[in-house]
Each structure stands twice: as C-alpha cells, then as structure tokens.
Amino acid sequence: MMRPCDKRHGAEPTGWDHKxxxxxxxxxxxxxxxxxxxxxxxxxxxxxxxxxxAGWNGLQVMTFGQVIxxxxxxxxRDVDEETLRQAVQVALRDVRLAELARISDLPGxxxxxxxxxxxxxxxxxxxxxxxxxxxxxxxxxxIEAAVLAALPPGCLCPAEMARRACARLAHAxxxxxxxxxxxxxxxxxxxxxxxxxxxxxxxxxxHAGPRPAPAWLADTDVAxxxxxxxxxxxxxxxxxxxxxxxxxxxxxxxTLMASGQARPEDIAIATTSTGDxxxxxxxxxxxxxxxxxxxxxxxxTATRDGQAAAALADIVVRGLSRLRLRRLISLMxxxxxxxxxxxxxxxxxxxxxxxxxxxxxxxxxxxxxxxDWPDGIDHAPALRALVNLLHxxxxxxxxxxxxxxxxxxxxxWRAALAAGPAQSVDLTVxxxxxxxxxxxxxxxxxxxxxxxxxxxxxFVRLLGLNSARWPRNVGEDRLxxxxxxxxxxxxxxxxxxxxxxxxxxxxATAGDQVVLSHARRGNDGRxxxxxxxxQDYPDETYLRxxxxxxHAYSETDRLTARRDEFARTPQARSATACWHDWxxxxxxxxxxxxxxNHPVMQAIMQRTQSASxxxxxxxxxxxxxxxxxxxLNTTDSGLASLMPDAMAVGxxxxxxxxxxLVLMTRDGQAARSDAHAIVEQALSDAARAWQHDHxxxxxxxxxxxxxxxxxMACWGxxxxxxxxxxxxxxxxxxxxxxxxxxDRQAAWDTTTPVPVxxxxxxxxxxxxxxxxxANGRQAWVYDYKTGRAAxxxxxxxxxxxxxxxxxxxxxxxxxxxxxxxxxTLLYLRDESALRLDDPRxxxxxxxxxxxxxxxxxxxGHALIGPDTGGDYDDMRLALPAGLAAYRSRKExxxxxxxxxxxxxxxDAP
Numbered sequence: 001m002m003r004p005c006d007k008r009h010g011a012e013p014t015g016w017d018h019k020x021x022x023x024x025x026x027x028x029x030x031x032x033x034x035x036x037x038x039x040x041x042x043x044x045x046x047x048x049x050x051x052x053x054a055g056w057n058g059l060q061v062m063t064f065g066q067v068i069x070x071x072x073x074x075x076x077r078d079v080d081e082e083t084l085r086q087a088v089q090v091a092l093r094d095v096r097l098a099e100l101a102r103i104s105d106l107p108g109x110x111x112x113x114x115x116x117x118x119x120x121x122x123x124x125x126x127x128x129x130x131x132x133x134x135x136x137x138x139x140x141x142x143i144e145a146a147v148l149a150a151l152p153p154g155c156l157c158p159a160e161m162a163r164r165a166c167a168r169l170a171h172a173x174x175x176x177x178x179x180x181x182x183x184x185x186x187x188x189x190x191x192x193x194x195x196x197x198x199x200x201x202x203x204x205x206x207h208a209g210p211r212p213a214p215a216w217l218a219d220t221d222v223a224x225x226x227x228x229x230x231x232x233x234x235x236x237x238x239x240x241x242x243x244x245x246x247x248x249x250x251x252x253x254x255t256l257m258a259s260g261q262a263r264p265e266d267i268a269i270a271t272t273s274t275g276d277x278x279x280x281x282x283x284x285x286x287x288x289x290x291x292x293x294x295x296x297x298x299x300x301t302a303t304r305d306g307q308a309a310a311a312l313a314d315i316v317v318r319g320l321s322r323l324r325l326r327r328l329i330s331l332m333x334x335x336x337x338x339x340x341x342x343x344x345x346x347x348x349x350x351x352x353x354x355x356x357x358x359x360x361x362x363x364x365x366x367x368x369x370x371x372d373w374p375d376g377i378d379h380a381p382a383l384r385a386l387v388n389l390l391h392x393x394x395x396x397x398x399x400x401x402x403x404x405x406x407x408x409x410x411x412x413w414r415a416a417l418a419a420g421p422a423q424s425v426d427l428t429v430x431x432x433x434x435x436x437x438x439x440x441x442x443x444x445x446x447x448x449x450x451x452x453x454x455x456x457x458x459f460v461r462l463l464g465l466n467s468a469r470w471p472r473n474v475g476e477d478r479l480x481x482x483x484x485x486x487x488x489x490x491x492x493x494x495x496x497x498x499x500x501x502x503x504x505x506x507x508a509t510a511g512d513q514v515v516l517s518h519a520r521r522g523n524d525g526r527x528x529x530x531x532x533x534x535q536d537y538p539d540e541t542y543l544r545x546x547x548x549x550x551h552a553y554s555e556t557d558r559l560t561a562r563r564d565e566f567a568r569t570p571q572a573r574s575a576t577a578c579w580h581d582w583x584x585x586x587x588x589x590x591x592x593x594x595x596x597n598h599p600v601m602q603a604i605m606q607r608t609q610s611a612s613x614x615x616x617x618x619x620x621x622x623x624x625x626x627x628x629x630x631x632l633n634t635t636d637s638g639l640a641s642l643m644p645d646a647m648a649v650g651x652x653x654x655x656x657x658x659x660x661l662v663l664m665t666r667d668g669q670a671a672r673s674d675a676h677a678i679v680e681q682a683l684s685d686a687a688r689a690w691q692h693d694h695x696x697x698x699x700x701x702x703x704x705x706x707x708x709x710x711x712m713a714c715w716g717x718x719x720x721x722x723x724x725x726x727x728x729x730x731x732x733x734x735x736x737x738x739x740x741x742x743d744r745q746a747a748w749d750t751t752t753p754v755p756v757x758x759x760x761x762x763x764x765x766x767x768x769x770x771x772x773x774a775n776g777r778q779a780w781v782y783d784y785k786t787g788r789a790a791x792x793x794x795x796x797x798x799x800x801x802x803x804x805x806x807x808x809x810x811x812x813x814x815x816x817x818x819x820x821x822x823x824t825l826l827y828l829r830d831e832s833a834l835r836l837d838d839p840r841x842x843x844x845x846x847x848x849x850x851x852x853x854x855x856x857x858x859x860g861h862a863l864i865g866p867d868t869g870g871d872y873d874d875m876r877l878a879l880p881a882g883l884a885a886y887r888s889r890k891e892x893x894x895x896x897x898x899x900x901x902x903x904x905x906x907d908a909p
Contacts, residue, residue, distance in 0.1 A: 033058045033177035037067055039184050039454030042295045042440060042447065046455050047182070049441045058177070064184070064191055065158075070175055071165035071194075075154045081114070083155055084147070086418045088113045091146035099139045100479070107424035112478045113143060119477060119490050120144070121158045122188035134484050158190040165194055169201045178203045181222075183454035185501060186214045186493060196220045210508035211501070229508035232460075236516040236540035238530075244545050245463045245517050246280035250288050250553035252515060253444050256459055257290070258551060262512075264291060268445045268457040270506070271464040272472055272499055281446050287554040293440040295447035297433030305409040306429065308332040309416060312404060313426040316397050320390045321356040328404070338389065338403040341382040345374040349383070354695040361387050363691050394422035453502045458511035462503075465518040467529035471499035503533050516540075582880050585889050587897055592622040592862040600629045601857055608736055608753070608762045611803045616867070617853050618799035618905050621898070625862035626875050634874040643701055648694050649709070650786045653828060654732075654768060655686035656713045657784055661731040661769060664717075675721075679713045712786065712828035719826055719833055720782060726774045735810050736764025747772065748814040756809065757843065759850040767807050772815075779815060781807050781823040789827035790834060795842050796849075798866065799905040801825075805846050808839040845908065852901035863894040866906055 038044055038061060047061045062070070065078040079087075088110050097104050120127060120140070127141035148157060156164070179202055187195060198204055199221035206213060206222050210229035217224055239245040249269045256262040271277060274296055282302055285292040300306035308331035315324045326347060329339070349372050355361055365387065370378040389400060401413035412432065420428040445457065449470075452460065464470055474494045476482050487494065493501075507514060516537060519528055534540075552558035559566040566572045581588035594601065607628070609617075616624040626632045644652075659682035683706060696702055730747045736754045740746045747770055753762050769782040783803045790797060796805065808823035815821075825834040836842060869876050869883045880886040895903050 033060070033174070035059075035067065035176040035179045036061045037064050037179060037181045037184065039063070040451055042445075042451050043183055043455045045440055060176075064181075064187060065161075067176065067179075068158075068161050068165045068191065068194055071168050071172060071198075072156065072161050073164070073168055073171075076156050076161055076164065077154050078161065079151060079155045079157060082415060082418055083151065084117070085110055085114055085420070087147045087150040088117070088143075089418075089421075090150040091143050095139075095142050095146045097139055097143075099135045107421045107427075110420060113140075113147075116140065116477055116479045117144060117147065120480070122190055123490050123492060124159060124188075124190040125485065125489065126159075130485075136480065136484050140479065158188070162190060162194045166197050169197055172198060172201045176202055178205075180205045180207060182207045183209075183456075185211065185450075185453065185498070185505065189492060192216055195222065209505075211505045230511055232507075232510045232512055232514045234507070234514045234516065234537065236534060236537040237543050238518055238520050238540055239543050240519065240545040241521055241523050242276055242464065242519045243280045243523060244543070245519050246277050246284055247553070247557070248517065248543055248549075249281075249461050249463060250284050251549045251551060251557070252461055253292075254288065254290070254553045255551040262459050264444045265442055266458040266511075267461075268447060268452050268459070269461045269463065270445075270447050270449045270452040271462065272449050272470045272502075273464060274446070274448055276469075277446075277463060284553065287556055289554065291438050291443035292446050293438040293443040294436040295440060295445055295451050298436050299430075300412055300432040300434050301430060303434065304331060305407070305412055306432070306434070308405065308409045309412045310426065310429050312400060312413065313416070313429045315390055316394055316400065316422060317424070317426045319356065319393070320361065320387065321354055322350050322352075323354070325350070325355075325390070332405055332409060336404045336406055338386050342379055342386075343373060343375045343377070346379065346383070349373060352693045353691060356695065358391055360691065360696055361391070363688065367688065367692060394425070397422035397425060449499070449502045449506065453505040453509070456506070456509035456511065459513045460506060460510040461515040461517060462506065463517050465516055465531040465534055467531055469528075470503070470531045470533060471496040500533070582886060583889075585893065587863065587890065587893050591890055591894070592625065592864065594625075594860040594862060596860045597858055598860060601625065601860070601862070604628050605760065605854060605858065608764050610763065610765050611806050614761065614763070614806070614850065615800060615802050617857065618802075618849060618865070620865045620867040620870075620873065621853070621857060621862045622864050622868055623873060623875055624857075626878065629862075632875055632878070643697050643705070644694055646787065648690075649705065650784075651694070652686060652690045652705075653709050653712055653786050654784055655690055656683050656709055657716055657768065658731040659683075659685045660713060660717060661729055665729050675714060675717045679710055679717065683710055683713065708829075715831045716784065716826055716828050719831075720769065720771070720780075727771045727780075728774075730770040730772075731768070733767040733770045734764070735767065735814060736762065738764050738766070752814060754810045754813055756806070756850060757847045759847055760854055761850060763806055763810060765803075765807070765810075767811070770811065776815075777818065778820045779811050779822070781811055781821060783807065783823070783825050785825055785827045786829055787827070789830040789832045790825070792834075793909055794834060795836065796846060796905060796908040798908055799849065800867075802846065804836045805839065805842045808836060809843050812839075846905075848901065849905035849908070852899060852904075856898050856902045861897050863898055864890060 034056075036047055036059065038047055040063065044061045044063070051059045051061070069076050069078055092104055092109060092113065100109075103109055127137055127144050131138035131141045176198075179198065181204070184206075195204065204222045206217060206224050207227075208224055209227045213224045213226070237248070239248050253267050253269070256267055257264060269281075269292075278294070278299055281292065281294075282299070301310050308328065311324065311328040311331050315328060318324070329347060349364075349368060351364065353360060353364070355364060365380055365384050368378070368380045368383075370376055373379055389396060389403060392399075398414075398417055401410055401417070405413050412429070416425050416428045416432060419432070445452070449462065462470075472495050474487070474496045476487055477485075477490055480490060481487075516534060518530055518534065522528055548561040549557065552561055559569065567576065578590045581590040587593055604625075613624065613628060616627065656679070660678050663678050663682055687706065697705065728747075730745070733747050734740055734750050735748070735752075737751055740750045754764065755762050767781055768784045771780040771782075773779070781804070790801065794801060796802065804823040804825055808821045812819065812821050821839060823836040823839055825836075827834065864887065867873060869879050869887070876883075
C-alpha cells in the first residue's frame with residue numbers, strides 16, 4: 001500500500017509499493033528495476049534524495065535523452081552543448097556557403113547555427129529532404145551534414161538516437177522496467193515516436209498532475225495519471241525595481257524560516273529570465289548568510305578563476321594596457337608558464353603610464369635595463385615575449401590561454417573558445433556558468449520557472465511578472481525564419497505559450513503559498529507594465545523601496561530598516577554628529593578643530609616641508625591636516641585621456657629644460673651651439689622618458705603638444721642666455737637633505753638642512769635652474785611656469801606663490817650672506833619674466849605668515865581656507881556637497897579662530 005503523501009517532499013510515484021518491493025527483494029534475492037523520467041538535473045537530484053530516504057531499490061532516475069541513449073546502446077550519448085558548438089565551428093570553416101556567406105564570419109554565427117540545429121532536431125525536421133524548397137534550407141542541410149561528420153564517435157543527433165533506440169526496444173524490460181514520466185511538460189516531436197513504441201514493451205505512465213496532458217498521447221498505450229490542483233494562498237505585490245524584488249524575496253524567505261513555517265528546501269524563488277536577477281541574488285545571498293542554490297548554475301565570473309578568464313578576455317578583445325595586465329596577473333597567480341622567467345615584483349618596471357598602444361609598450365621595453373629589475377638581471381626578452389603574445393589579439397587567444405592560464409582557469413578558457421569566436425570571448429565568458437556547490441536539497445532554490453514547474457515546492461515566489469517578460473515575446477529563428485519554415489513547425493511550443501503553461505503549472509502545484517511579484521520600473525528607470533498573467537489578481541501590495549520590513553533578511557537590512565537601532569551604532573552616531581555639526585554656524589571638531597599640541601600635528605610640523613606643503617598649510621589648513629596627518633591622497637586611475645593635464649605638460653616642459661641645460665653645460669661651460677638643435681635633442685630625450693609615466697595622446701595632438709613645448713623651451717633658453725657666459729649653470733638642483741645624483745655636479749652640500757628663519761620649519765625641494773657667476777658672488781634662481789603669467793607686482797600671490805621666495809632664501813642660506821641672489825619666475829607660455837624685486841622683504845612677510853600658521857596648527861585649528869574645496873582640491877569629496885552654503889555658515893567664524901596674522905597672507909599681493 002502507498003504511504004500517505006508527504007507535502008514537504010512531493011507525491012510519490014502512483015502505484016508504487018516500495019515496501020512490497022523491499023520484502024520481495026529480501027525473499028527472492030532479486031531486484032525489480034524501475035525508471036523515473038524527469039525534466040532536468042535538478043529534478044533528478046530531488047527524486048534521488050526521495051528514493052534514498054524511502055529506501056527504494058532498483059530505481060533509476062534519468063532524463064528522457066538519457067533513457068533513449070541507454071536504449072540505443074553502443075556508448076551512444078546525446079550531443080551536449082559544448083560538443084555541438086565545436087562541431088559547428090569546424091563545419092563553418094569547412095563548408096563553402098553562398099546564401100549565408102556574408103554573415104558566416106560574424107561573432108554570433110556559431111551560436112545561431114547551434115540554436116537552429118537544436119530546433120530542427122527537436123522538431124524532427126529532415127533538412128536534406130526539404131533542401132530543394134529553399135536555398136537557405138539547402139545550405140543548412142550542408143552545414144548539418146558537416147556538423148554530424150565532425151561529432152566524436154558516440155555523439156548522435158536525436159533522430160538517429162531515437163531510431164537506434166526503437167530498434168533495441170526488446171531490451172527495454174531489462175534495461176528500464178516500468179517507466180513513469182514525472183513533471184515533464186511535454187516532449188519534443190523527435191522523441192514522441194520512441195515513447196509510443198516504448199509503451200508497447202513496458203508499462204509507461206505519464207504523470208500529468210494538474211496540468212493537461214499533451215494531445216499526442218491520446219492514441220498511445222501510455223497511461224495518463226492526473227491529479228487535482230493545489231490551493232495555495234496567493235498574494236500579489238509590486239516592487240520598485242528588479243533589485244528591490246530580489247531584496248523582498250530574501251526578506252520573505254527569511255521570514256518563513258525564522259517563523260518555523262518552512263525549511264530552506266521548501267522555498268523556491270523563480271522567474272523566466274534569471275540573468276536579470278543573478279547579480280542581485282548573488283550579492284544578497286552573501287549578505288544574508290543563508291544557503292541559496294542556483295539551479296541554473298552560478299555565473300562563472302562569480303569565481304576567481306572566472307575573473308581571471310574574464311581579465312584575459314578583456315585583453316584579447318580590447319587590447320593590452322597596464323591596468324588590464326595588472327588585473328590579469330593579480331588574478332591568475334604566479335604559476336603561469338609565461339611568467340616562469342620573470343622575478344618577483346617585476347611589475348614595478350611598468351611605471352605609471354597607461355601603456356594602451358603597441359608603440360607605448362615598445363618604448364617601455366626599449367628603455368629597460370638590468371638596473372630596472374628587482375634582481376638586477378635584464379628580463380626584457382621574457383617580458384617582450386609576453387607582450388608580443390598579448391598584442392596578437394583574437395587570433396592567438398588559444399595560445400594565450402595555454403601560456404598564461406593554469407588549472408581550472410585554463411579549463412574555463414578552453415570552454416569559452418569552444419563556445420564562441422575569440423572576437424567575442426568576453427561575452428562568452430560572461431555568459432558561462434558553473435555548477436553551484438550548494439546542496440539543492442537543503443537550500444532555498446533560485447531557479448528558472450520551467451525547473452520549478454517540474455519540481456514543485458511548498459512556498460514559491462515568482463519574480464519579473466512584467467509585460468514582455470512573462471510571458472516572453474515569440475521570436476523567429478535567426479537563420480530559418482517563418483517564411484522559410486513556419487515557426488509553428490520549427491518550434492511547436494513557442495516560448496510565450498511555454499511561459500503561460502509554466503505559470504499555470506506552478507500555480508496548480510505549489511503546496512502552501514505563492515507570492516507574485518513584479519517591478520514598477522526597470523533598473524534603468526524605465527516604466528514597466530504588469531504581466532497579462534496578473535489580470536486575475538488585481539489586488540496587490542505596493543512595496544516601497546525604503547519601507548521598514550517586518551523581518552529583515554540580513555544585519556545590514558535590519559539596521560537600515562530600524563533607524564533607532566542603527567542610530568546607536570558608532571558609525572551612525574559619528575555620521576549624524578558630522579551632519580549636524582556641518583549645519584551649525586559655529587566651528588566644531590568635524591570642521592577641523594582638534595586638541596592643542598596633538599601628537600599627529602606636532603609630527604607634521606617636525607617634518608621637512610616643501611613649497612607645496614607650506615602653500616597648503618597657508619591656504620588650506622584642513623586639507624594640510626588630511627593629507628600630511630591622515631595620509632589621505634588620490635590615486636592614479638591609470639586611464640588614458642585625449643590630452644594630458646596641465647601637471648603632466650609641466651613635467652614634460654621641465655624635463656626638456658633640464659635636458660637642454662645639461663647638454664649646454666656638458667663640457668663644464670655654456671655651449672655656444674644652436675639653441676634650436678639643443679632643444680630638439682633635449683625634447684626627444686625628455687619625451688621618451690616622459691612617455692614611460694604618462695599616456696601619449698594621438699599623433700596629431702602629440703605633435704601639437706611637442707610644438708608647444710619646443711616653443712616654450714626655446715624662449716626659456718633665450719631668456720636665461722644673458723647669464724650663460726662665464727657662469728656655472730645647474731638644472732633641477734636639490735637642497736634640504738635631498739641626495740644629489742652621482743653623475744651630477746652639486747652646487748653645494750645637499751645634505752645640509754635648510755631652516756626658514758625662526759619659523760621652526762625646514763624646507764627642501766628642487767630648483768629648476770641655478771646660475772652662479774664665475775666669482776661666486778651672484779646667483780640667479782629661475783622657476784619655470786607653464787600657466788598664465790601673474791600680474792606685475794605679484795610677490796606671494798595670497799600664499800599661492802612661495803617658490804621664488806623660499807628658493808631664493810635657500811640659495812642665500814647655502815651660499816652665504818655675501819652672495820647676491822636674484823629670483824625670477826619664467827612664464828614660458830606667455831614669454832614673460834617676473835622678477836622678485838625685494839627677496840628679503842618678501843621673506844620677512846612670509847616668515848610672519850608661517851609663524852602664525854604654525855601657531856594655529858599646533859593650537860588645533862585645521863580649518864577651511866580659500867583653497868578648500870577648490871577646483872584643484874583633491875579631497876573635495878570629503879567636504880559637504882553644498883560647499884557654498886557650508887562656507888557661508890562657517891567662513892567668518894573660522895577666520896576669527898585662525899586669527900588675523902594667519903589669514904593676512906590671503907590678501908598679500
């Protein structure tokens with residue numbers, strides 16, 4: 001007798017007395033073989049678990065394709081997707097096409113042919129018999145023949161496998177025994193004759209359940225068993241977006257488990273297009289910390305191995321760059337064969353330039369020497385071989401994978417190249433999936449709706465019930481459209497009709513509860529309509545995105561929903577206090593107040609300063625504390641831009657001027673050679689070195705940039721030539737404990753510290769150019785500027801221009817008080833010079849301002865200044881969004897706290 005049906009595990013096969021089978025097995029020492037045919041692998045795992053729990057002996061659970069392969073014998077097997085794609089690619093290379101020749105080389109051709117053949121074989125259509133009716137059918141018939149010839153031994157198309165199986169049906173009682181077909185909505189036309197013939201040799205039962213049985217079963221010997229539909233509680237709701245739908249689904253699942261209504265294996269979440277929700281479910285699963293099984297497989301890019309394959313695919317499709325190479329190396333590890341000859345830490349030789357063109361890589365490789373490598377050995381040939389391989393693009397995709405990838409990553413890469421063309425391997429990798437290691441029989445199931453219809457669960461939530469998504473729109477085949485072969489023949493069960501049947505089956509088989517969900521807008525903000533399937537469920541719950549759920553799915557969700565609880569966390573208290581302090585008119589710790597003589601601030605004051613750091617101290621005390629005290633700084637994105645920024649151009653100009661001066665003074669005295677020839681050579685050397693760390697713009701813009709640099713360098717040399725005769729000239733002169741280059745003649749002892757009067761500050765830096773007279777009694781200090789010229793009478797420029805004054809003081813301090821120092825700003829773009837008329841007075845004024853700035857900083861007043869939040873403030877993101885309103889509230893009080901002495905420099909000419 002049958003045991004009572006257990007709702008948690010579904011109904012047992014009708015008419016199956018497993019207790020009697022066990023008794024008979026013990027008594028007669030023989031096993032009764034029986035077969036269950038299910039829809040997919042997920043259903044197989046579910047039924048095998050039930051059989052194990054019930055102790056059923058002699059049971060085998062298979063899909064219908066596996067049953068036919070078992071009957072066909074001879075190690076026959078159905079054609080899997082990967083094998084079929086490989087055969088299609090071989091056929092497209094070998095078959096000469098006319099009708100499809102124009103599209104045969106396109107990236108999606110192999111996928112289109114694979115899909116068309118699946119439909120043709122499933123519909124049982126003989127293309128060769130129809131080849132005379134249309135040229136397209138004739139070409140597809142030739143492709144089909146080439147594909148069948150390219151398949152490995154044992155791989156058979158469905159028609160051939162069904163033919164062989166029907167010839168061996170006499171063995172069906174021994175191989176299969178009684179057969180029950182459970183949860184299968186329908187069979188493809190190619191399999192139907194085999195079912196009809198099988199029913200004449202063994203008992204075959206079709207468990208239709210509450211759904212209608214297929215019409216073609218009417219005249220067969222198959223016994224059709226039906227059942228009454230279930231009556232679950234049905235609710236309908238709308239969410240803001242698909243991501244919000246996923247969030248609500250996780251909340252619903254957590255509620256069911258926490259309340260004791262359901263175990264994880266009783267809960268299913270499903271939709272028709274799982275790809276639209278996979279990323280959301282994957283991230284929410286990690287946050288929720290409970291098991292959710294992906295029945296259709298995890299995206300391969302959710303694993304480290306898949307990410308490594310995706311990184312290589314990015315290089316194959318979009319070309320090699322420094323960032324792409326770094327990403328690939330960091331993901332694939334150091335065990336790749338192509339990296340065996342490179343030492344640890346070798347990537348530092350790549351510099352900071354984007355390296356996004358072959359020319360950039362060639363310049364890098366040509367400039368590398370043994371001293372650039374961590375182990376002191378020149379590995380440029382090995383790196384050149386690696387770069388040359390990665391520059392070959394899609395044609396060398398297979399060789400790249402074998403040389404750079406290992407283990408599971410290499411297996412993924414091979415499968416990706418077999419599944420599609422190398423020109424679109426990035427899309428292929430993105431669409432690949434891996435089996436989820438989570439146990440589906442003890443987890444919440446996230447699954448396609450078709451799998452849920454074949455394996456019902458007690459508690460079901462359906463997502464994506466929007467128009468054009470459920471049911472999905474019917475589309476014609478890409479290679480055999482309706483006017484060539486009618487769609488009703490090629491696809492007897494269109495996708496839209498299949499979606500409707502799936503929905504009806506789920507509603508009739510879910511045990512206890514069904515929640516129907518749809519999104520009001522897409523993730524892109526587009527308004528979405530309700531599915532026509534919801535017309536019988538007009539009442540729905542409107543779920544707001546910011547609502548407080550009755551049961552949160554994770555700690556993050558709980559803290560977001562329970563504001564009082566979140567407000568008690570340290571992070572929330574700090575953020576709330578910061579927000580309120582920003583809105584107050586008085587100055588608070590969130591505006592830069594710290595305790596007096598703070599150890600961090602004292603440590604900053606004891607460091608050797610540069611002109612840039614002192615400028616920030618004077619004009620942006622808050623940013624000074626953030627950068628030099630907290631270590632906040634921006635990072636280089638490594639992305640190439642159309643034109644380099646002003647700082648990068650300035651670097652090129654300074655390097656050109658330095659190289660030119662070195663060439664002019666190479667023999668110990670100023671050369672009298674042609675300045676234009678010197679500039680050309682200097683510009684060539686400087687540009688070569690500059691390209692190692694910066695992105696080179698397109699050729700037209702690059703030549704335009706070089707023309708501008710050439711013109712500025714020529715004028716700069718002319719403007720300083722009057723002092724060249726009889727003078728010693730130095731370029732990029734270090735001072736303040738900065739070591740000098742061994743091959744450069746030093747103007748002084750560079751290890752000598754340079755204090756700034758009695759301010760308590762020590763300074764260091766590089767002087768762009770220094771000329772010393774032959775008698776050593778006069779010195780000329782030049783600072784190059786590539787921006788627009790300042791007006792006449794500019795000295796400190798509100799604290800923004802400190803280099804002339806500080807560098808003049810440093811030269812005076814290092815050469816002695818008897819040396820007359822003249823400091824000049826050379827504005828190379830505008831071809832103008834700005835000389836510092838009274839260096840001593842300028843230094844006296846600056847000294848007063850620096851002493852005041854030091855006092856306020858040590859007093860704990862690191863407040864806003866005129867440069868705070870400006871266009872060149874790298875830390876503007878850390879300031880309030882409404883910076884103008886914030887400044888209007890705080891500026892007056894901040895200026896009073898800083899004091900008149902500290903802010904006086906802001907008005908200095």
